[in-house]
Amino acid sequence: MTQTLCDTVELTIPCRPEYVGVARLAVLGIASRMPFSYDEVEDVRLAVGEACTHAVERAGSTVAQIKIVSTIDSVALVIEVSDDVPADAEPVIPDEDAQALAAAGVDQQGLGALLMEILVDEVKITSTASGTSVRLTKFAPE
Amino acid sequence: MTQTLCDTVELTIPCRPEYVGVARLAVLGIASRMPFSYDEVEDVRLAVGEACTHAVERAGSTVAQIKIVSTIDSVALVIEVSDDVPADAEPVIPDEDAQALAAAGVDQQGLGALLMEILVDEVKITSTASGTSVRLTKFAPE
Amino acid sequence: MNLTINSRTPNETTRILEIEGEIDVYTSPQLKQEIVKLAEGGVKHLIINLSKVEYLDSTGLGVLIGGLKRLREAEGNLVLVGPALRILRIFEITGLDKIFDIYATEEDAAAKEGVTL
Amino acid sequence: MNLTINSRTPNETTRILEIEGEIDVYTSPQLKQEIVKLAEGGVKHLIINLSKVEYLDSTGLGVLIGGLKRLREAEGNLVLVGPALRILRIFEITGLDKIFDIYATEEDAAAKEGVTL
Ligand SMILES: Nc1ncnc2c1ncn2[C@@H]1O[C@H](COP(=O)(O)OP(=O)(O)O)[C@@H](O)[C@H]1O
Ligand SMILES: Nc1ncnc2c1ncn2[C@@H]1O[C@H](COP(=O)(O)OP(=O)(O)O)[C@@H](O)[C@H]1O
Numbered sequence: 001m002t003q004t005l006c007d008t009v010e011l012t013i014p015c016r017p018e019y020v021g022v023a024r025l026a027v028l029g030i031a032s033r034m035p036f037s038y039d040e041v042e043d044v045r046l047a048v049g050e051a052c053t054h055a056v057e058r059a060g061s062t063v064a065q066i067k068i069v070s071t072i073d074s075v076a077l078v079i080e081v082s083d084d085v086p087a088d089a090e091p092v093i094p095d096e097d098a099q100a101l102a103a104a105g106v107d108q109q110g111l112g113a114l115l116m117e118i119l120v121d122e123v124k125i126t127s128t129a130s131g132t133s134v135r136l137t138k139f140a141p142e
Numbered sequence: 143m144t145q146t147l148c149d150t151v152e153l154t155i156p157c158r159p160e161y162v163g164v165a166r167l168a169v170l171g172i173a174s175r176m177p178f179s180y181d182e183v184e185d186v187r188l189a190v191g192e193a194c195t196h197a198v199e200r201a202g203s204t205v206a207q208i209k210i211v212s213t214i215d216s217v218a219l220v221i222e223v224s225d226d227v228p229a230d231a232e233p234v235i236p237d238e239d240a241q242a243l244a245a246a247g248v249d250q251q252g253l254g255a256l257l258m259e260i261l262v263d264e265v266k267i268t269s270t271a272s273g274t275s276v277r278l279t280k281f282a283p284e
Numbered sequence: 285m286n287l288t289i290n291s292r293t294p295n296e297t298t299r300i301l302e303i304e305g306e307i308d309v310y311t312s313p314q315l316k317q318e319i320v321k322l323a324e325g326g327v328k329h330l331i332i333n334l335s336k337v338e339y340l341d342s343t344g345l346g347v348l349i350g351g352l353k354r355l356r357e358a359e360g361n362l363v364l365v366g367p368a369l370r371i372l373r374i375f376e377i378t379g380l381d382k383i384f385d386i387y388a389t390e391e392d393a394a395a396k397e398g399v400t401l
Numbered sequence: 402m403n404l405t406i407n408s409r410t411p412n413e414t415t416r417i418l419e420i421e422g423e424i425d426v427y428t429s430p431q432l433k434q435e436i437v438k439l440a441e442g443g444v445k446h447l448i449i450n451l452s453k454v455e456y457l458d459s460t461g462l463g464v465l466i467g468g469l470k471r472l473r474e475a476e477g478n479l480v481l482v483g484p485a486l487r488i489l490r491i492f493e494i495t496g497l498d499k500i501f502d503i504y505a506t507e508e509d510a511a512a513k514e515g516v517t518l
Pocket of ligand 1: 113
């Protein structure tokens with residue numbers, strides 16, 4: 001196996017709606033370090049936004065943090081979004097919304113997960129008692 | 143003394159020129175959480191950019207990191223930019239540039255420091271053998 | 285990281301909402317509140333102009349779907365106008381372009397929905 | 402986080418550089434290289450259009466000052482055109498607006514510097 005030099009960027013934000021935008025802006029800068037097209041950069045930004053949103057919805061009003069570790073090398077951008085929200089926390093989505101979504105044949109969480117699956121090359125979700133981690137991988141072109 | 147609730151955002155980037163933009167983008171999002179005007183947000187962004195630039199120039203080609211800790215409360219935004227570049231490292235600014243600047247009556251480092259002083263309300267620089275830390279404070283309006 | 289909602293009233297049961305900014309987990313409650321308020325106030329046709337929306341996530345989609353369901357139950361409709369290609373793509377990859385009526389311009393939307401602007 | 406430099410040649414000893422993007426510690430070496438190359442190639446008048454520059458830091462200021470000194474030594478000049486208010490302010494607070502000639506348009510700059518566009 002050959003070794004690749006890689007750069008790491010770490011960001012920790014409060015697990016609250018108003019900070020998800022900070023993560024998206026940072027990821028915009030990070031993804032721009034890769035030979036991605038404008039659309040691919042946007043894809044990564046949206047996928048990370050969805051991972052953070054999922055954490056924020058599960059946290060509800062409990063105090064929690066989101067840690068976003070990005071690893072950049074010539075092969076891929078790997079972004080790991082981890083929270084410290086207990087894995088059994090249920091997303092705080094108002095009932096009526098969930099019902100409306102279900103009636104339309106979709107669920108919002110499912111939408112977030114679906115978007116991540118489509119927008120990046122690999123999604124790996126790991127839940128433990130102490131938190132959930134979503135690892136998003138987008139490979140460099142070629 | 144009254145206690146104020148505060149939020150903390152931590153960002154760690156490689157101490158290299160191409161990552162300063164990531165810090166600036168994140169700070170844009172962070173400063174937008176404060177009741178700052180558009181110009182004040184820009185001021186903070188530029189000040190943090192200067193602090194990072196100073197670290198990058200001192201690091202030269204040595205492997206180092208910059209850690210940016212932002213504390214947001216109702217009174218002020220405090221951003222601490224710390225590097226692990228030994229304090230005796232001299233900025234790597236090409237000689238001819240330094241001379242040209244000196245001839246014009248300015249030095250580039252001095253310019254960076256001057257900009258920080260003007261753009262935010264307080265600048266505190268602490269250097270130890272293990273690194274330099276720049277603490278920038280911008281108070282909320284009123 | 286801001287959302288601005290600009291509301292116009294072409295007739296009593298129709299509203300045009302022109303949305304500017306980012307619809308995400310932080311801002312979508314604001315949009316939801318506006319839609320619920322209008323629906324409860326008797327609005328049946330909601331034309332949502334997305335041409336100035338730069339970002340839309342699953343919570344935003346959720347709010348739009350919730351509004352759609354509400355208005356269709358009231359025998360009205362919630363239609364979308366002028367999303368940028370990037371935003372349209374989000375509807376396409378989630379299959380929601382088949383659930384929503386999406387038009388290029390407000391005039392198109394009004395004509396097809398049979399409301400006068 | 403990109404810098405684009407667009408170069409035009411109104412006459413043999415004059416160049417207009419239209420710069421787009423951010424001039425910072427990452428991109429300013431690229432601008433410096435371009436200025437040095439032109440100065441060494443005999444260019445005496447450099448008109449730098451900053452109207453599409455969104456960000457300028459102390460390293461960018463350093464590069465501009467270096468170029469200014471070089472060209473003035475060659476009995477030429479490096480002048481700046483059309484900075485946004487935000488960028489102009491950086492020259493003002495550092496006092497560099499007194500060192501550089503700053504014009505509103507390329508035509509103004511050419512007229513005052515006595516070069517034909
Ligand atoms: N946006 C998301 N970010 C992280 N994890 C998610 C997200 N959406 C769903 N998950 C997790 O992925 C798993 C499957 O979710 P989902 O696709 O909603 O399941 P289902 O298809 O059964 O409704 C669950 O553990 C859920 O918590
Ligand atoms: N942009 C900067 N960021 C952080 N520290 C800086 C910056 N510029 C200067 N300093 C530090 O501040 C101190 C004074 O710098 P400077 O103002 O350049 O000194 P002088 O005015 O004597 O040239 C030095 O320790 C220098 O390393």
